[in-house]
Amino acid sequence: MPNPLANVTVLDLTHVLAGPFATMTLADLGARVIKVERPRSGDDTRAFPPFKDGKSAYFSALNHSKKSIALDLKAEDDRAVFHRLLARADVIVENFRPGVMERLGYGWRDLHAAYPRLIYGAVSGFGHTGPDARRPAYDMVAQARGGVMSITGEAGGDPVRVGASIGDIVAGMYLTQGVLAALFDRETTGKGRKIDVAMLDSQLAILEHAIAITTATGTPPGRTGARHPSITPFETFHASDGLFVIAAGNDQLFERLCVCLALPIAEDPRFATNPARCKNARLLKRLIEAVTLDNTAAFWIAKLGAAGIPTAPIQDVAQVLKDPQIEARRMVVDVLDRNGRHAFTAAGNPIKLSGMEDRTTRRPAPDLDGNRGEILHWLEDDTGG
Amino acid sequence: MPNPLANVTVLDLTHVLAGPFATMTLADLGARVIKVERPRSGDDTRAFPPFKDGKSAYFSALNHSKKSIALDLKAEDDRAVFHRLLARADVIVENFRPGVMERLGYGWRDLHAAYPRLIYGAVSGFGHTGPDARRPAYDMVAQARGGVMSITGEAGGDPVRVGASIGDIVAGMYLTQGVLAALFDRETTGKGRKIDVAMLDSQLAILEHAIAITTATGTPPGRTGARHPSITPFETFHASDGLFVIAAGNDQLFERLCVCLALPIAEDPRFATNPARCKNARLLKRLIEAVTLDNTAAFWIAKLGAAGIPTAPIQDVAQVLKDPQIEARRMVVDVLDRNGRHAFTAAGNPIKLSGMEDRTTRRPAPDLDGNRGEILHWLEDDTGG
Incomplete structure (x- = not known):
């Protein structure tokens, strides 16, 4: 052909x-x-x-x-x-x-x-x-x-x-x-x-999302570092040897994440819904990092990945070029x-x-x-x- | 049709x-x-x-x-x-x-x-x-x-x-x-x-440029904030009321920029070529900002723009949506x-x-x-x- x-x-x-x-x-x-x-x-x-x-x-x-x-x-x-x-x-x-x-x-x-x-x-x-x-x-x-x-x-x-x-x-x-x-x-x-x-x-x-936010609320979005502006947890977290990404885009994934991290907070009203998690994002980040700091990024990526939770290393370009x-x-x-x-x-x-x-x-x-x-x-x- | x-x-x-x-x-x-x-x-x-x-x-x-x-x-x-x-x-x-x-x-x-x-x-x-x-x-x-x-x-x-x-x-x-x-x-x-x-x-x-750099030098590029990694001046500068961008991508544009800013440095060996400018980027930034801090971003964008120098405001999404x-x-x-x-x-x-x-x-x-x-x-x- x-x-x-x-x-x-x-x-x-x-x-x-x-x-x-x-x-x-x-x-x-x-x-x-x-x-x-x-x-x-x-x-x-x-x-x-x-x-x-x-x-x-x-x-x-x-x-x-x-x-x-x-x-x-x-x-x-x-x-x-x-x-x-x-x-x-x-x-x-x-x-x-x-x-x-x-x-x-x-x-x-x-x-x-x-x-x-x-x-x-x-x-x-x-x-x-x-x-x-x-x-x-x-x-x-x-x-x-x-x-x-x-x-x-x-x-x-x-x-x-x-x-x-x-x-x-x-x-x-x-x-x-x-x-x-x-x-x-x-x-x-x-x-x-x-x-x-x-x-x-x-x-x-x-710009997609940013246009929807700007025209719906009248206020343009600002900068949020490595965090997604409207989904939580969807950002970088510290492991013992550096940063990695967890992107738990919905309630089911968040529940699974809590199980993987042995964090009994999936039912906690401060974290049970995405709006609640966005409001308490700083607290949630600390609770998660109190666990993830205990082991390496590779460990957590393997463990969370096996449970079907979207997660990734932050690769430099040399690492990307050698990614299997x-x-x-x-x-x-x-x-x-x-x-x-x-x-x-x-x-x-x-x-x-x-x-x-x-x-x-x-x-x-x-x-x-x-x-x-x-x-x-x-x-x-x-x-x- | x-x-x-x-x-x-x-x-x-x-x-x-x-x-x-x-x-x-x-x-x-x-x-x-x-x-x-x-x-x-x-x-x-x-x-x-x-x-x-x-x-x-x-x-x-x-x-x-x-x-x-x-x-x-x-x-x-x-x-x-x-x-x-x-x-x-x-x-x-x-x-x-x-x-x-x-x-x-x-x-x-x-x-x-x-x-x-x-x-x-x-x-x-x-x-x-x-x-x-x-x-x-x-x-x-x-x-x-x-x-x-x-x-x-x-x-x-x-x-x-x-x-x-x-x-x-x-x-x-x-x-x-x-x-x-x-x-x-x-x-x-x-x-x-x-x-x-x-x-x-x-x-x-x-990733284009980053792949060329990584494979040619063996070292992946890092982060450079608002600066272009290999062209100078090509970054944000402070005006009296905030940041704006100057992107002088070659020697001719840099000479024109020096004229516009009344900075007699186009022939200075520290700045005469792009490699020299990259090496002395921090010093050059201060020399430029010592001039640009004197007036507003809009003033400089109009003045440099009229001289054919690529320049731009950093617009938030509300401003972009109303850009003429x-x-x-x-x-x-x-x-x-x-x-x-x-x-x-x-x-x-x-x-x-x-x-x-x-x-x-x-x-x-x-x-x-x-x-x-x-x-x-x-x-x-x-x-x-």
Whole structure:
């Protein structure tokens, strides 16, 4: 069975994170992704540390399996090549500041008129409309203005940044969804669509509970450290050797937890219901820790886990990469060098599809302009293979 | 132009967050989503506060625009109805613990044999394979075990939970991608696929930079509060009335920032390059704040913004909901009651598609079993409308 996007060609004009993250998923689903980079420097992240054998680990993790051609989109010869690529492509993706593509003559209207089947995906800080469309943004701008920092951090402390770049990544994921929906839609209509995704919009889209609280009560939620704002016990607890998580999301789980900890408090009116537990959360935490401090996190995770209570270690990234479940799920892959040897480590494809091989290796990230000959040859080939 | 998923019917057996978030996006793209709920109680989140007129704001924000039928999948009559639904559906989505659907006789193998075109989407804590497949998980279990908590929080402080439920939501987004890819693929193959997404896998998939650092240096990154781990200045700064963000991602932006702040340090070797700035970040922060403390955050955001420097307020959720850019992008929508009046507020659709109306209202979330008559009538109608 061919991969779902086996016959899809993506022209990838993106750089840094949000756009390359989106096209990486398309590549993982089988698309041919051709990175069109500016001559000489290429994607900024080629110069981002850390490096290995002169290559950026960061760039490699986001751009493996793609091909590269360097084109100066202001030079006549290169524009001619670009038009031949446009004529063969199914999708073009870009994350320039709004207006850049129009100035090059490659805005959505021009492209749609010339290539009506072409799908045009754009991701930007604030989107292509609205008063701030042309303002620049980075991940942290989206995290701060979009609200997620206001609800992340210690109670009474300052807002902190989410350690993963969700300002970029969530927007890239919505762009991928839009491209996939447009590909499906085109099977019926024969026409491409433009997809316009904003990092700011995408942050709002993931606030869920916080929006319900804010509009129902008039008061926006604050920060609660490692505690869930409305479920108790659902937070970190101290064991003898460090913190771990217990997430007892309902009364049955709380009763089971009390049995496991030999704490005779499941019937206590201060703890019998979730609202009561939320009100007495500080007291409950101390009662629980008076037990859990007596043994290691691993002991409690094994014991509570065996009783069906959701619990977890707080793993650092090195531990995550070696987690047996992550290994069994093939979620860590080797980006190969040109000799087929391991060069870099990257995240695998989290979309596990029946009938699609879940490989644990990836083709190398391309050198700048490294596939020019192959791409030009492919353009000559009329069979479209 | 019809909406991209106008002819797609989704049987939605999901509950709580990850699954309903995925089917909400499918509904926003035009799919007919039929929520199949257990009789009497239905989706747990129907009982989640806050409430308005007896209805959960949380449930409404995630389940607007869907229809509901209550079916006991262990009762013969209801199973017969369910089979008629399966015969008409394009997609079934579930987020039960692995094994539950098999015990009901509705596992992927059985369904694929009986309904070869049906697409089967599953999202679970740890996926359908691997040693921990059957363990229970909640959002915070995925955040903790998946590594994101280890890099979120103050430097030297404890790990904190990301305020948005990204353990659930990112997994739901990958499931949506898988369903959309399978819909496109089916146009060619005529066959459905199974999509198996795990919350744990999905957390690893968004760690990007942290994986590159860990594998290149052998040391996993820690917490850095509101600072970017490898770009400076890229963090929060104090103005006279509170914190705001400056994200000067390269040397040109840093030079412009120095001009705006009248700080003659752009050529200073301690600050001339990003590595030097990272090394002297604490000193640089004090030099910048010695200027920014002199005026308000709004003043600096306007001044730096006009100079093209990425900057932002740290908005609470109430401020985000009233942000003019968010309003211009139609990112806050009204969930209507049955009389067409505003009942709840929800996030809009961040996937802005040409040719698709971007409505600012949504149909009500369904009462439990509230569309039984309509759904049974639709099943009678052989035209498939």
